């Protein structure tokens with residue numbers, strides 16, 4: 213047992229928990245790393261093993277099937293975890309075969325699957341006999357179209373089709389390979405310096421930061437643990453994708469803020485965009501209400517907004533179903549609907565997400581999105597501004613929702629969102645000339661956020 217490197221052991225445990233108990237790798241892995249007392253080098257290796265294996269799982273299963281002549285679903289879960297980890301090391305990390313095979317055999321023993329030790333040994337020896345290019349050719353032989361891309365880029369076929377149709381709607385079908393490949397690369401860490409609490413220009417020349425790329429709040433990282441930075445610990449600087457920053461700023465900066473405006477964040481958990489809204493609201497003299505239906509996530513929103521205090525001008529956090537805002541009640545000058553969605557735009561940072569969601573989840577999500585959109589429209593004051601945002605490029609969650617809400621509500625008008633973002637971004641944004649903005653990892657280096665501003669005409 214002692215012959216297994218602790219990082220491999222932690223990685224196998226996390227893969228097991230992701231498979232059996234719906235654990236989130238990004239939440240569980242840091243806990244397991246801490247509990248195992250891994251050095252920072254071992255922690256980095258464990259992270260690479262878990263994230264890399266989960267992202268490429270679809271492709272690795274194809275390799276395992278060819279090498280074992282057995283369908284992956286017929287292989288015992290803990291044994292398959294060890295094989296996936298082994299294939300990742302052999303084909304992507306190019307780790308020495310003897311180390312991978314020896315430790316993989318130990319790992320199945322630790323998983324109490326000693327009877328599979330010979331099988332694991334044989335399969336990984338077969339994989340190690342050929343190089344990554346040979347396995348790639350072999351895995352793709354005879355496959356065409358979506359099925360080929362699904363294996364090559366390790367995405368479920370329905371996700372390949374969703375990305376293809378989103379890109380085709382922008383006349384950018386030729387970018388599909390680049391979009392799929394970008395989902396398999398780790399995102400760069402980006403920070404948001406919250407207006408009024410931190411100054412990105414002052415920080416960007418300091419230790420640990422470099423200038424951001426698109427968002428005027430953004431800072432890049434030169435490495436190290438974000439939690440070690442005092443301004444991060446104080447909540448003045450947050451880890452946040454630049455696409456999310458731009459989505460929040462589209463709402464707050466599309467037009468000047470009038471003191472006394474009231475703003476609503478309808479689906480606020482865990483509070484990343486709410487923090488940007490709260491900072492912008494304070495600077496402009498607006499008041500923010502942040503709503504979240506899941507109590508634990510409402511708690512996260514409270515934590516996210518804690519640096520803004522509890523005075524009369526502090527943001528208010530409320531709990532409940534956002535659809536209740538459609539009933540009679542307060543009207544807001546600006547509303548953010550960052551809707552629950554498939555999350556297909558954040559596959560880089562949630563490595564297991566692509567295997568968890570299915571096309572069947574889409575129908576329930578799109579129905580909820582439409583209801584939340586109706587509530588957002590109802591809660592919007594005349595002349596008010598609504599930002600409909602998803603962390604998904606799936607057209608059923610983005611363009612189709614926008615077309616449908618405009619058809620249901622003749623009082624709504626689409627705002628030229630690429631033009632608004634063009635005025636906010638530090639660098640030109642390659643966006644198609646239509647009313648909606650779709651950011652892409654391969655093109656913008658952000659999550660694939662969709663942003664559509666809408667306004668209610670004055671009655």
Ligand SMILES: C[S@@+](CC[C@H](N)C(=O)[O-])C[C@H]1O[C@@H](n2cnc3c(N)ncnc32)[C@H](O)[C@@H]1O
Nearest residue numbers: 479480481482483484485505533534550551552
């Ligand atoms: C995409 S996330 C929001 C992310 C958030 N804006 C941020 O930047 O941190 C969507 C949130 O909507 C919440 N949600 C789901 N259904 C809801 C509903 N009916 N009413 C209000 N919130 C809901 C989810 O719990 C989730 O926290």
